[in-house]
Amino acid sequence: MAVPSSGTISLFGIAKELELDNYSSSIPVPTYSPIYNGPPFPLADMSTGGGGFDSINTDSSAKPDGSTPHAMSEFYSYDHDAAPAAVAYNVYLAEDWQDGDIGTGTRDDFSTTDFENSTLYSGGGNNVVVGTGTSLVEVTTRPSWTTSPTPGVSHPTVTSDQLRMSNSTNPHGMFIKTSDYDFGPATVTALPIANVPTTEAIAWRLRFQMSSPNNKDAIFDIRMGTSNYSPNPGISNTQYTIIIRDTSDPAPGGIRFLKRLTTTHTELATAPSTAYTVGTQRDFVVSWHRSGTGRSSVYTWRVGVGPTTSPTVTIIDSYNKLSVNDTSYVANYAWTIRCGKFMTTPATNRNHKYDTFSIARVDMIGGP
Numbered sequence: 001m002a003v004p005s006s007g008t009i010s011l012f013g014i015a016k017e018l019e020l021d022n023y024s025s026s027i028p029v030p031t032y033s034p035i036y037n038g039p040p041f042p043l044a045d046m047s048t049g050g051g052g053f054d055s056i057n058t059d060s061s062a063k064p065d066g067s068t069p070h071a072m073s074e075f076y077s078y079d080h081d082a083a084p085a086a087v088a089y090n091v092y093l094a095e096d097w098q099d100g101d102i103g104t105g106t107r108d109d110f111s112t113t114d115f116e117n118s119t120l121y122s123g124g125g126n127n128v129v130v131g132t133g134t135s136l137v138e139v140t141t142r143p144s145w146t147t148s149p150t151p152g153v154s155h156p157t158v159t160s161d162q163l164r165m166s167n168s169t170n171p172h173g174m175f176i177k178t179s180d181y182d183f184g185p186a187t188v189t190a191l192p193i194a195n196v197p198t199t200e201a202i203a204w205r206l207r208f209q210m211s212s213p214n215n216k217d218a219i220f221d222i223r224m225g226t227s228n229y230s231p232n233p234g235i236s237n238t239q240y241t242i243i244i245r246d247t248s249d250p251a252p253g254g255i256r257f258l259k260r261l262t263t264t265h266t267e268l269a270t271a272p273s274t275a276y277t278v279g280t281q282r283d284f285v286v287s288w289h290r291s292g293t294g295r296s297s298v299y300t301w302r303v304g305v306g307p308t309t310s311p312t313v314t315i316i317d318s319y320n321k322l323s324v325n326d327t328s329y330v331a332n333y334a335w336t337i338r339c340g341k342f343m344t345t346p347a348t349n350r351n352h353k354y355d356t357f358s359i360a361r362v363d364m365i366g367g368p
Contacts, residue, residue, distance in 0.1 A: 057080050063075075089138070095143055096115055110141065146178070193288050198292070199364055204358075204359050214247055216340045219338045220242045224330075240326075242256070245273070253274070254273045257270070285304040300323055
């Protein structure tokens with residue numbers, strides 16, 4: 001129980017808040033004194049965490065400033081066991097694998113472990129569209145994932161705060177997928193990309209590194225339907241697929257952009273081997289744009305590959321590797337990261353690494 005917000009307060013009550021998390025505790029001084037500090041109850045020590053008193057909880061919205069002159073009124077509404085304020089990012093999804101927990105339990109929220117490189121995913125100069133009211137999107141925790149194979153031997157792992165895909169004998173290789181997002185109102189079950197204003201874009205951003213050499217393509221699926229392709233649950237019957245070519249390919253580091261409808265894969269665009277240098281860490285930004293209105297609308301997909309320190313809009317504008325117009329699917333439900341089976345070993349240096357992943361709306365007019 002916090003310190004009252006007004007009226008007369010006592011030094012003993014403040015001491016009980018600091019030591020017992022309860023200003024109004026009925027414990028008498030003779031019982032309190034042999035265990036805790038005081039009496040006396042020096043205001044200066046209690047205001048600064050001196051004299052053996054607990055340090056001030058900086059998560060409390062009201063707290064003493066620790067500077068002289070000290071005043072009892074500075075303790076009004078002080079709550080010694082106040083929890084950290086929720087940390088939220090104005091994106092649809094934010095993942096950095098900082099807590100190392102995928103497919104096995106509850107993920108850390110961002111007030112427990114802050115999002116890696118969070119400055120790239122905030123508003124202002126980074127062009128993330130915040131929105132207001134029912135359009136406000138605030139992600140406060142990392143998403144849950146379905147993994148294949150499930151955690152055990154030869155499965156997607158998190159090492160040094162990075163997701164790693166490596167060798168597997170599983171028929172479908174390795175994959176993780178999620179539909180754990182925040183699209184704003186609870187009634188919205190998919191990201192309706194067709195409704196995005198022409199001045200904005202949807203951007204899927206992945207920090208990626210493929211070991212060199214590597215014999216398996218890296219694959220990212222933007223799932224545009226809710227049904228899985230049988231027999232591989234890592235694939236949707238309707239989706240767009242981005243493939244980063246491995247070093248056994250004639251164009252290592254090249255990019256393929258494909259559209260899937262059940263058993264049919266149609267290649268829509270490609271980028272040459274100069275698009276990505278295998279062995280380096282780069283940020284891939286897959287973005288969706290609309291121009292025109294109504295039946296005259298044109299929907300464009302772009303893939304950029306740029307420095308990890310560049311704002312998302314800069315990668316879209318200055319590091320674009322391919323573009324293609326396609327209007328087949330206009331609602332996004334989930335995402336999959338995957339690779340094929342039988343990657344070369346050892347897994348310690350033959351793998352695909354993903355460091356961060358986010359989905360956001362960005363303003364294309366304001367500039368980075």
